[in-house]
Amino acid sequence: MEQENKNKIVNPKGTNKEFPLTTLGVAEEVLLSIDKAGGKIDTKALSTSLGIKGGAFARKLSSIKRWGLVAGQGMLSVTDLGKEILHPLSDEELAQTRKSAFLGVPLFSELYQRFKSNLPEDKTFIAILVREHDLKEEDAKTILNIYKNSI
Numbered sequence: 001m002e003q004e005n006k007n008k009i010v011n012p013k014g015t016n017k018e019f020p021l022t023t024l025g026v027a028e029e030v031l032l033s034i035d036k037a038g039g040k041i042d043t044k045a046l047s048t049s050l051g052i053k054g055g056a057f058a059r060k061l062s063s064i065k066r067w068g069l070v071a072g073q074g075m076l077s078v079t080d081l082g083k084e085i086l087h088p089l090s091d092e093e094l095a096q097t098r099k100s101a102f103l104g105v106p107l108f109s110e111l112y113q114r115f116k117s118n119l120p121e122d123k124t125f126i127a128i129l130v131r132e133h134d135l136k137e138e139d140a141k142t143i144l145n146i147y148k149n150s151i
Contacts, residue, residue: 019107020063027064
């Protein structure tokens with residue numbers, strides 16, 4: 001048992017970011033750039049198209065993938081979910097597809113099952129994220145803003 005604990009890898013607080021760091025709206029703006037390029041684009045061309053690079057580009061790229069709107073490494077392509085957001089058949093379908101994207105993020109799905117749209121006070125919600133999900137306070141505040149803008 002003691003040997004098992006020694007071999008267990010412990011991540012420092014906040015290093016496991018399995019959630020988008022931008023709102024779905026920002027991800028949809030990036031998605032539009034990919035759509036204008038024909039639904040597929042390499043990351044360098046996307047960076048040029050958006051006029052951003054470095055960490056800001058990495059955050060947007062990571063976020064749009066975590067929202068489930070694009071897939072790929074060097075060459076990105078729009079997923080079926082992304083296509084439904086770009087080209088909805090109705091306003092109702094767009095709303096449902098956005099909800100699917102939101103609930104497709106495991107952290108948001110878990111929080112939604114627990115709170116729906118009845119969130120506790122901001123400081124309580126942030127404390128829950130820090131304590132129960134091992135997030136840094138800064139990331140917890142980001143999640144709070146994204147969550148509020150998405151529900």
